[in-house]
Amino acid sequence: MNAAPLHLSRRIPLTALAMLAISLLLAGACTAFFLVTARGRDTSRFERQVQMTQDQITAHLKSDITLLRGAAGFFAASKTVTLQEFRIYVQRLDMERYDPGVQGIGYSQRIPSSQKQAWVDRLRASGLPTFHLWPEEPREEYHSIIYLEPPDARNEAALGYDMFTEPTRRAAMERAWLSGEPALSGRVILKQEIDADLQMGFLLYVPVYRGGAVPASEAERREKLEGFVYSAFRAKDLFNGIFPSDPLPRIFFRIYDGMEARPEQLLYESPSDGERPLESPRFTHTSHLEFGGRPWTVVYTSNAPFEQTLLTPWVPAVGAMGLLLSLLVFTIAWTQISARQRAEASEAERAQLLAREQAAHAEAEAQRTYLHQLFMQVPALIGIMRGPQFILEFANSMYQQVMGSREMVGKPLGEVMPDLSPEILAMFDTLYRTGQPQFARELLIPIVYAHGQVEERYWNFVLQPRRSREGQVDGVLVFAFEVTDLVLARHEAEANREEARGSARKLQTITDTLPALVAYVDNQERYRFANRTYEAWFGLKPEELVGKSIREFIGEPAYEQFKDPIHRALAGEPVRYEAELPIQKGPPIHTQSSYLPDRDAQSRVRGFVVLAFDITERKRAEEAVRNAVRLRDEFLSVASHELKTPLTPLSLKLQMLAREAEAQPESPFVLKVRKDVEAGQRQIKRLADLIGDLLDVSRISSGRMKLQWEEVDFAAAVREVVARLEPEATRAESRLTVEAPEALWGRSDRMRFEQVAENLLTNAIKYGAGQPIHVRLEASPGRMTLTVRDQGIGIAPEHQARIFERFERAVSERNYGGLGLGLYITRTIVEALGGTIRVKSEPGQGACFTVELPREPSVP
Numbered sequence: 001m002n003a004a005p006l007h008l009s010r011r012i013p014l015t016a017l018a019m020l021a022i023s024l025l026l027a028g029a030c031t032a033f034f035l036v037t038a039r040g041r042d043t044s045r046f047e048r049q050v051q052m053t054q055d056q057i058t059a060h061l062k063s064d065i066t067l068l069r070g071a072a073g074f075f076a077a078s079k080t081v082t083l084q085e086f087r088i089y090v091q092r093l094d095m096e097r098y099d100p101g102v103q104g105i106g107y108s109q110r111i112p113s114s115q116k117q118a119w120v121d122r123l124r125a126s127g128l129p130t131f132h133l134w135p136e137e138p139r140e141e142y143h144s145i146i147y148l149e150p151p152d153a154r155n156e157a158a159l160g161y162d163m164f165t166e167p168t169r170r171a172a173m174e175r176a177w178l179s180g181e182p183a184l185s186g187r188v189i190l191k192q193e194i195d196a197d198l199q200m201g202f203l204l205y206v207p208v209y210r211g212g213a214v215p216a217s218e219a220e221r222r223e224k225l226e227g228f229v230y231s232a233f234r235a236k237d238l239f240n241g242i243f244p245s246d247p248l249p250r251i252f253f254r255i256y257d258g259m260e261a262r263p264e265q266l267l268y269e270s271p272s273d274g275e276r277p278l279e280s281p282r283f284t285h286t287s288h289l290e291f292g293g294r295p296w297t298v299v300y301t302s303n304a305p306f307e308q309t310l311l312t313p314w315v316p317a318v319g320a321m322g323l324l325l326s327l328l329v330f331t332i333a334w335t336q337i338s339a340r341q342r343a344e345a346s347e348a349e350r351a352q353l354l355a356r357e358q359a360a361h362a363e364a365e366a367q368r369t370y371l372h373q374l375f376m377q378v379p380a381l382i383g384i385m386r387g388p389q390f391i392l393e394f395a396n397s398m399y400q401q402v403m404g405s406r407e408m409v410g411k412p413l414g415e416v417m418p419d420l421s422p423e424i425l426a427m428f429d430t431l432y433r434t435g436q437p438q439f440a441r442e443l444l445i446p447i448v449y450a451h452g453q454v455e456e457r458y459w460n461f462v463l464q465p466r467r468s469r470e471g472q473v474d475g476v477l478v479f480a481f482e483v484t485d486l487v488l489a490r491h492e493a494e495a496n497r498e499e500a501r502g503s504a505r506k507l508q509t510i511t512d513t514l515p516a517l518v519a520y521v522d523n524q525e526r527y528r529f530a531n532r533t534y535e536a537w538f539g540l541k542p543e544e545l546v547g548k549s550i551r552e553f554i555g556e557p558a559y560e561q562f563k564d565p566i567h568r569a570l571a572g573e574p575v576r577y578e579a580e581l582p583i584q585k586g587p588p589i590h591t592q593s594s595y596l597p598d599r600d601a602q603s604r605v606r607g608f609v610v611l612a613f614d615i616t617e618r619k620r621a622e623e624a625v626r627n628a629v630r631l632r633d634e635f636l637s638v639a640s641h642e643l644k645t646p647l648t649p650l651s652l653k654l655q656m657l658a659r660e661a662e663a664q665p666e667s668p669f670v671l672k673v674r675k676d677v678e679a680g681q682r683q684i685k686r687l688a689d690l691i692g693d694l695l696d697v698s699r700i701s702s703g704r705m706k707l708q709w710e711e712v713d714f715a716a717a718v719r720e721v722v723a724r725l726e727p728e729a730t731r732a733e734s735r736l737t738v739e740a741p742e743a744l745w746g747r748s749d750r751m752r753f754e755q756v757a758e759n760l761l762t763n764a765i766k767y768g769a770g771q772p773i774h775v776r777l778e779a780s781p782g783r784m785t786l787t788v789r790d791q792g793i794g795i796a797p798e799h800q801a802r803i804f805e806r807f808e809r810a811v812s813e814r815n816y817g818g819l820g821l822g823l824y825i826t827r828t829i830v831e832a833l834g835g836t837i838r839v840k841s842e843p844g845q846g847a848c849f850t851v852e853l854p855r856e857p858s859v860p
Contacts, residue, residue, distance in 0.1 A: 013337040020330035027322025034318045038311035046283040049251045050300045053243070054287060057255075057298075060242050061291045064099065064231060065182045068206040071105060071229040076212035081107075083126045083147060090149035101238025102231050103192050103201070104155045106148035107208075108163055108173075109227040112141050119146070132160050139165075143173065143228070154192035158232070161191050169203060175293050176205040177225050180214040184292030187257035187267050190232050199234045200267050202257070204292055206230070235268040243270065252277050252303040259288065261297045282307055381480035384466070385413060388432055390476060392416055402449055402482075419447040419454070428476060431463050435473045438463040442487050458487040517591075517612035520598070523570055523605060525550045537583045558582075569595035569608040578615065590619045707749040707832060709857075714753065714784055715744040718777050721757040725765065732769040734790075736761075740777035744784055746855030752829045753853075759822045760788040760849050768792025768846060784855055791846035800839050833857065 074089055075081050086107065095102050111119050116133060123131040123146055133144045143164035148155040163169040168186045176183035183205050190201040209215055209224040239255070254261070255268040283302040288295055307313075342349055377397060384394040390413035400408070408416045413428065424445065427438040439462055446456045459480050466475035511518040511531035520529040526549050530542040540553075550566060551559045565575040575595040582588045593612040597605050661673045722738050729736045757775075764773045768790030776787040795803065804827040830837045835853035 012334060013341070016330055016334040016337055019333045020326060023326035023329045024323070027319070027326050031315065031319040031322055035312070035315045038315060042310045042312050043283070046251065046285070046300075046302055046306070049306070050285050050287070053251065053253060053300065054289065054298065056242050057239075058289065058291075060101075060238075064102065064204060064233075065206075065292065067093065067099070068105070068182060068204060068229050068231055071107075072206040072208050073212075075107065075208045075226070075229060081147075083123075083128070086147045087149050087151070095150070100241035101233055101235075103190060103234050103237075104148050104150060104152075105229070105231050106145050106155070106158075107227055107229055108143050108205075109146045110141060110143055110225055113139065116142060128159065133162060134160050135162060135165055137165075154190075154194060157194050158191040163203075163230075172203065172292070172294070173205050173228060176207045176228065178218050178221060179293070180207060180209075180221055182206045182292045184294035186294065187265060190234065192232060192234075199236045201232060201234050202267070202294075204231045204233070239268045239270070251283075251300050251306055252281075253298055253300045256297040256299070257294075259295050259297060261286065261299050267296070277301065278304060278307070282310065282312070379481075381461075381478065381482075383478040384475060385478065386466075386475040388429075389413075390428055390432075393475070404449065404452070417447060420445070427463060431465055431476060432473055435465045435467075437465065442483055457482055458484045515614065517593075517610060519545075519610040520607055521550065521566075521610060522607040525566065525570075527553070528607065565593070565595055569597055570605055572597050572599070572605050581612075589614050589616045591615060705828075705832065707752060709747055710750060711745060712748045712750045712753060713743050713745055714748070714786075715740045715742065715777055717750055717754050718757055718775060718786065721754050721761060722775060725758065725761050728762075729765050729773065732765050734765055734769055735772045736775065737772065738775045738777075740775075741779065744777060744779050744855075746784060746853070747857060748833055748853065752833065756826050756829050756851060757786065757788075759826045760786075760851070763822060763849075764788050764790035764792070764847075771846070779855070782855060783852055786851040786853075787848060789846065789848040794843040794845045795839065795841040795847050796843050800841065803839070804837070 071089070074086075078085075090105050093099075093105070095105070109119065111133070120131060120133060131146075133142055139162075142162050144160050144162045145158055146160075148159055164173060166188070168188050172183045172185035185203040185205070187200050187202060189198070190203075193199065193201070205228045207214075207221070207228055208226045209221065210226055211224065215221045215224050235255070253270050254266060256262060257265045257267050278301065281301040281303070283300075285300040287298050287300070289298060290296070339350075339353075342353070379398060380396075381399045381402060382394075382396040383392060383399055385392050392408045392411060392413065395403075395408050403416070406416065413420070414425070424443075427440070430436070431438045441460050442458050443461070444456060445459055446454055449455050449457065460483050461478065461480035464477040464479070465473045466477055468474045508531070512533075514531060514533065517533050517537070518529075518531040519527055519534070522528050526547060527545050530545045532542060534545055535541050545553065550562070554562070561579070565577055569575045574597060576593070578590060578592050580588045581591045591612045592615045593610065596609040596611070598607045598609060600606050657673070718740055719738060722736055726736060761773070761775065769792070771791035773791075774787075774789045776785075776789070778785050778787075804823050806821060806824045827837055830851055830853065833853050834857040835851060837849065837851045839847055839849050841847035
């Protein structure tokens with residue numbers, strides 16, 4: 001391929017860029033239009049719900065006021081209204097049907113103290129034998145309830161009560177008396193509240209005057225008041241009657257007595273359908289209503305079902321879709337234009353690309369066919385069922401093969417497999433009802449399989465719920481694996497193991513072949529069993545060892561060495577240790593020994609099993625690895641010093657060349673020299689930083705890193721590091737911002753602290769180029785916290801722990817340079833300073849590194 005087509009293929013055509021720009025503009029405009037429309041629609045829906053709710057409340061209470069005005073007219077039109085007449089009047093109103101929230105309608109009579117006994121006698125004679133006025137304290141006049149319908153237990157509890165003795169009721173009654181208009185009371189607990197179902201309530205009063213009409217002046221109204229027709233309302237019953245249960249999402253609202261929404265004045269809270277009200281709803285509206293001269297505050301908020309139907313949350317999805325479509329148009333345009341350019345540049349290249357495309361297409365088709373066949377031929381039953389009848393929607397080839405030629409798809413589970421046990425069917429029902437996955441291992445399912453007769457097969461299966469968009473369970477996913485062979489094989493293996501445990505000769509044969517010491521020592525420290533390895537190592541046959549004590553076998557000096565693990569094992573503790581053991585022939589060997597206690601049925605230790613392995617070769621290998629690590633660290637130290645030696649004169653030469661270039665008049669050559677010198681200085685700095693990292697790693701590995709403790713202004717140190725790296729951030733087109741107090745003093749190693757800050761900030765510039773970087777320093781009691789946050793490529797969760805180790809990286813070195821030492825050095829320094837470091841990140845969301853250090857460490 002010649003160079004010209006290669007050059008063309010790497011350039012982005014201007015037409016494709018123009019199409020990308022136009023597509024992005026259109027996508028942005030559509031997203032903005034959708035945002036405005038969605039907000040308007042959502043707001044309008046919420047306001048309609050608020051208005052509908054408010055209209056229903058207003059209409060109902062106005063209807064109640066009209067009802068009481070009619071009752072007041074009934075009293076005004078009659079000189080005397082008897083209990084029976086009032087009862088018939090109230091019954092005809094049918095309040096339980098048309099006004100379920102009203103506890104009752106009653107009449108309060110104005111009774112001078114001189115007529116108190118006459119009214120009591122009159123009412124007792126009219127059918128109220130236990131009637132009395134209460135409270136009993138003497139007063140000039142009484143405003144007691146003489147009629148209250150319907151006659152139930154709640155209303156009978158309030159008969160005779162003088163409502164003028166309670167301040168909240170009295171305020172409403174005086175307002176109605178003096179104005180001649182209906183008056184609503186504040187929040188009260190009704191006298192009818194006689195059981196545990198306690199509700200807040202209120203009362204509505206309409207005055208009744210002598211002569212029927214409402215007197216014109218306040219003085220006349222004071223004189224001619226006969227009493228009050230009133231209604232008592234239980235707030236919860238009233239508003240639940242106004243707003244019956246509705247499956248459609250409605251808004252949530254609270255009604256408060258008064259002009260302020262104070263919790264202690266809460267009158268009613270609408271039902272939330274079992275869900276908690278949202279802590280931060282999208283919509284909130286507060287309005288004030290007034291009924292009978294009493295203000296109410298109503299706070300409306302959107303609830304979860306309402307917000308689930310909003311359009312506004314879809315705006316990011318619309319924007320993302322527009323962006324994807326724009327990129328798709330750009331990709332298609334770029335592909336088409338580039339293909340045309342390459343075709344025009346070289347017919348041969350086009351033919352070659354076409355051949356490659358056809359080959360790739362054929363290979364992709366072959367791969368798809370293979371994957372489909374693999375899925376259909378997977379040795380497991382896979383089925384998908386819908387609805388509570390579990391109608392089979394999909395069954396793979398294995399499912400069809402196991403169940404034979406019977407028709408399954410489109411039929412319920414009970415018809416496809418009628419002989420399933422009730423226990424298994426109950427698992428399906430439980431999953432569909434609760435949404436909890438169901439599992440079974442090695443379950444015996446005796447049903448009719450493909451051969452037409454009942455077979456006993458064992459299965460492992462998993463039932464997973466399938467959910468609709470609303471999150472409701474609408475089906476079941478079935479994954480089943482036949483384990484009949486495994487279960488039967490295990491049963492056979494268990495029988496074989498039982499037979500093996502009864503054969504002492506086989507046990508001896510097996511242990512004799514092991515390249516390790518195997519023995520059994522009883523609680524008297526005497527050998528009861530030993531394998532042939534004892535003979536190979538110590539020249540003593542197993543039958544000669546059995547019956548000897550450990551002390552007799554290994555001798556008194558060696559027994560003192562191994563006495564502690566022996567006693568621990570006989571105390572019931574599993575023991576594992578390594579030791580050097582002399583043998584009959586050759587030098588001592590390293591062994592790894594395990595003592596496993598053996599207990600009887602009463603959990604008493606009756607001995608222990610000895611297992612000892614020769615680990616001499618492993619010890620030699622470990623020593624070789626330690627020597628290799630030491631040599632590597634020595635090499636890093638020497639190499640770092642040797643590499644750093646020529647950097648100093650080279651850096652000085654570049655500085656001299658830079659000063660000379662600055663002194664020369666500007667010309668293309670001088671500008672090129674300045675640019676090259678600047679690039680050289682950056683590369684020398686980068687090399688010096690890498691050498692410094694290697695030296696730090698060497699010091700850390702050898703334990704030679706020293707800290708110089710001193711008083712440090714952390715805020716000044718951070719600002720100095722930021723100022724030093726400002727040019728590098730500017731070249732990366734990243735804006736640095738610092739949030740720090742004026743001064744933050746503490747005790748630390750200033751140079752090492754600056755190294756930590758510089759390493760974190762350098763990483764942020766490298767991996768977050770083109771994005772803003774924020775540095776924050778804050779103080780807490782006894783500690784200080786440094787945070788460096790970028791908006792770069794981010795770090796996957798599985799890499800966040802290992803990036804603090806040596807030579808570890810979370811990205812490919814082809815895209816980003818470095819040795820993977822910076823964060824390892826940073827972590828080591830932070831821990832040496834008595835602090836901690838952590839990272840919080842998601843891919844594509846940037847990274848946030850947080851360092852916490854003590855301001856007054858315990859070290860000097």
